[in-house]
Amino acid sequence: MRSLSALELLNIWEWGHNQPSWSRAIKLLSSACPETSIDMLTQLSLGQRDAMLLTLREWTFGSQLVSQVTCPSCGEVLELDFDIAEMRLASLSIESVEKYRFELADYQVSFRLPNSLDMIAIAEYKQPEIAQEILLERCILEVVCDGKYLPFQQLPSHTRDVIIAQMAQVDPQANVSIDISCSACNHQWRSLFDIVSFFWSEINAWAFRVLREVHTLATAYSWREAEILAMSPRRRQLYLDMVAH
Ligand SMILES: [Zn+2]
Known part of the structure; x- marks a missing residue:
């Protein structure tokens, strides 16, 4: 970067x-x-x-x-x-997409973290509850209960809450207060x-x-926008001071 x-x-x-x-x-x-x-x-x-x-x-x-x-x-x-x-x-790191797993009572859950593609997918849903439901469904990769795969819709609400808490815990930078x-x-x-x-x-x-600075300097000196923007802020400011006095 x-x-x-x-x-x-x-x-x-x-x-x-x-x-x-x-x-x-x-x-x-x-x-x-x-x-x-x-x-x-x-x-x-x-x-x-x-x-x-x-x-x-x-x-x-x-x-x-x-x-x-x-x-x-x-x-x-x-x-x-x-x-x-x-x-x-x-810490700042670009790692490959990770899969997280945890166990809760009889449930084995694997999930990934929400990303920008998920934000695109839920953008059209204006109701927060629906948007969160779709986000969770996208990010929960697999739920196994008693050896059987469980459809997302059958996940109990307390298990969903734990998954949301786990997501926040492994990606704290996504939720800064x-x-x-x-x-x-x-x-x-x-x-x-x-x-x-x-x-x-x-x-x-x-x-x-x-843009106001460009306007002032272009008017005073007939410089082009690209030339003015290429100056350091300090040099630009010095010229602005000279125009003002
Ligand atoms: Zn007050």
Whole structure:
């Protein structure tokens, strides 16, 4: 994996305007990992995918994550400041698709982890319960009870819950949450951290800023967009300062 140039990032941003989250994630990674096939990237578990996106985010915008949340109890707007290391729950690795097995009472279960292909498959199901049911059916590879294969539909609900918990345990990076405490009212809550939407909103804000910079410099100097984007941010800023004064 390598970092992305300003021009590449801008092109991805433009392409991803109307794309779903999973598609943006794969586009970012396929651009940063030209040596890895799209097939391989879409079969990464969501945790493996997100670990790579965290690294790409760090290379693009640095290791500090800053965001704003509104306290659900008192409405105070809080500024959150995290280091990417705090969000990294698993090491970065691209391994082949793994099969996991465990036993629970009379059941022997084998499953694989949800990946981007599963996200594509469930995208059309708007009801979370149905989407989760289809996701589980895709990821549970085999259930044997008393020596007989059991159809997915006959799996007891408590066994399903254990399988979901096992999936979360072996792929912790797929489900990152942060503990938040309100400085105004001391209310505490836990919020999911989604690197794909977080990174994308940053890319969006960055793109608007960079396009304004291109506009200012192209107007002042008649340089082409590609020339301006190829400059380091520092050099671009120095020219912007000169235009402003
Ligand atoms: Zn509060």
